[in-house]
Amino acid sequence: MPRSGAGARRRLQQAALELYRERGFDRTTTAEIAARAGVNERTFFRHFPDKREVLFDGEADLRAALMQEVADAPDGLQPLDVLLHAFRKAGRVLEENRPFSEPRLELIAKTPALRERDAAKGAYLSEALAEALRRRDVSDQLAGLAAHTGWATFHHAAQAWIDDPAQSLDAHLLQAFDDLRILFATVPATRARSES
């Protein structure tokens, strides 16, 4: 291999995250990112298909990890418990990479174009999770539904974690899945919470 190889890729991601946070996503050009990373603008597009994708590089790994965890989850669990099991393991990666994942999620939350990409990634991941569930004993109908609602719950927990970093992501995750069950309680549980 010539000069750097994977080094340029990491520098591009770092430069992009910095510039997006400094000037905002819209007021940052791909030429500026490349310049800060010390490479040509064309090289940027050799590593990433577009200006947004540079912040979503770990998605393939995350998807693979989640699908593996779904496959490896103990038998006899309900679909949503299988997903919770997988999310808790994946959540660890997010918490360990906190200095990178927190500013990243914060930036995404405040940038419409990045929220859009994030939502799309969530949809793709949901379908992957549905496929992973189908490879277990989950029917076609329930797999898709469980995957989408499960992902929505995970995303909800991740957002709660950003808004309230005092508690761990894992705690927010457990809280969200507990709340999910409250939604299906026979007696409207919302009264009890709002009466306080």
Next chain:
Amino acid sequence: MPRSGAGARRRLQQAALELYRERGFDRTTTAEIAARAGVNERTFFRHFPDKREVLFDGEADLRAALMQEVADAPDGLQPLDVLLHAFRKAGRVLEENRPFSEPRLELIAKTPALRERDAAKGAYLSEALAEALRRRDVSDQLAGLAAHTGWATFHHAAQAWIDDPAQSLDAHLLQAFDDLRILFATVPATRARSES
């Protein structure tokens, strides 16, 4: 007002839907859409902020309608039943406009760029629904969670309707919300379904 006003807008939407279906979204230029609609390319961007948005015009109306239905839903319903109530009413609009909404959803499903926008619209709508729920007796935590999972279920039902138009959207909707409850049954209900 001059010449046409809202007429040009409708022609642009129609032309865009046609061209996207004929040549595909990527191989259609905004200039071509404008030409078929009989206006200048600049006029396209006066009516729609970008090339994708031309297919998502009804979103504001849908959001307003859904929020209104949530507000008007009978008292004492659980959050997810409130949402189901709203979705059933909104679903009627989709079924009545079937000749427009069906090819549109089909096109969106097969075009990555449009799926991305669709996912983003869903996220925005979910937040609007959460806000509408908070204006009822639903707590902050549960509102967001219910809105996101409820929307995921609605989206799931809409996709099932496209894949299987034999049954009505309303039927798919009821089916999806029933399945959602199965996911929380104490005994894993997935076995019963996959045994058949």
Next chain:
DNA sequence: CTACTTAGCGCCAGTGACTGACATTCAGGG
């Protein structure tokens, strides 16, 4: 009927994301 206002529109120049084609450079194998 005329003058004035204004909302849409056409036209033009420009920026920036992204792509294809070709030349170049540097690492490692023979």
Next chain:
DNA sequence: CCCTGAATGTCAGTCACTGGCGCTAAGTAG
């Protein structure tokens, strides 16, 4: 020391999208 290939640089080009300016036609007041 040459040679092959992967990563990069360079250049030209397309297309989405924007700001500015002038035009035209529909309503409105007199």
